[in-house]
Amino acid sequence: MSADKPLPADEARSFTIADDDHDIRLDRWFKRHMPDASFNIVSRWARTGQLRLDGKRVAPGDRIAAGQVLRVPPLEALPEPAPRTKKERPPLSAEDQEFIESLVIHRDRAAIVINKPPGLATQGGTKTDRHVDGLLDGLRFEAEGRPKLVHRLDKDTSGALLLARSAGTAAHFAKAFSSRTAKKLYWALIVGVPSIEDGTIELPIGKQPGTGGEKMYVDEKEGLPARTRYRVVERAGNAAAWVELQPFTGRTHQLRVHMAAIGHPIVGDGKYGGQDAFVSGGVSRKLHLHARRIRIDHPDGGKLDVTAEPPRHFLESLQHLGFDMSLGDALPIDEPKFSETAEGKKKAANAAAKARRKERKGERRSRSGTK
Structure with missing residues (x-):
């Protein structure tokens, strides 16, 4: 944090977000x-529009990025912001150093991608002492600073997790995620088989009341828009299916909520599928959701495109279940045009059928008029 101007307490002030505060929630900054x-x-302050981030209104739960300018209204009787004392992190053990390095599947000047294992949280929290964020000192390599998280995966979700190697590249990647130019593709095993094998789920998602924000649900009235494409890769009879999932929005637990909402919870997801989320016959009870691929614009030009093994x-x-691994990477990672989706093709077919019926009806009228 750095104050742009030393202003009196009865005037609004602005602060430039420091590197150490990148991607934290605004209320955490305060x-x-x-x-x-x-x-x-x-x-x-937020509700009345007095709080501004780069000139725009902002909510306490919004995330901030290094380099952004925060306008704080007059502080009334509040004291000056206390300088933050930097907490020294204990050095990593040799075991932790070896572990975090073993997860790296891509490294260049700007970015590192790790293949996060299931069971390892991305960040710390209540009763969570070991997490990716706490191990990042082990991924400095030749850089001066530790890498920075730019997105998250649930604790029990595995797969490709992108890290930025500087504040500048973190801001670049954060902008790509917020503008939805970053693309992510997941693999999942689900219970049952959807009747439409290539479809789109559009259901708004909100925080479920009474859960402390730890559980989400489909909220048609006040939920935020959420859109997911799914495609069935293979099916194991009617018991389970292997699907590719592509989120076009980034809501918390979006894939898990959406698949449970259409009656096909992800295998092992007891939180959203209850007992119906488990398959008998030797299939693991762990969550079967894996971030298979991430593609994002690279700061140096071109694309960063990385695939992670399950x-x-x-x-x-x-x-x-007898699935063929070679079939798993067939879904294009770009968002399809509506005309290319199953729903779009169905509507086009219905329109063509309607046109043919209308044409035949016109022909019958024409023949009737010539008699």
């Missing part, structure tokens, strides 16, 4: 730098 500004005060339990389940 807890770090202005602990006397309560959540209620920050919420009131974890052991996922591969064993694919093998147990």
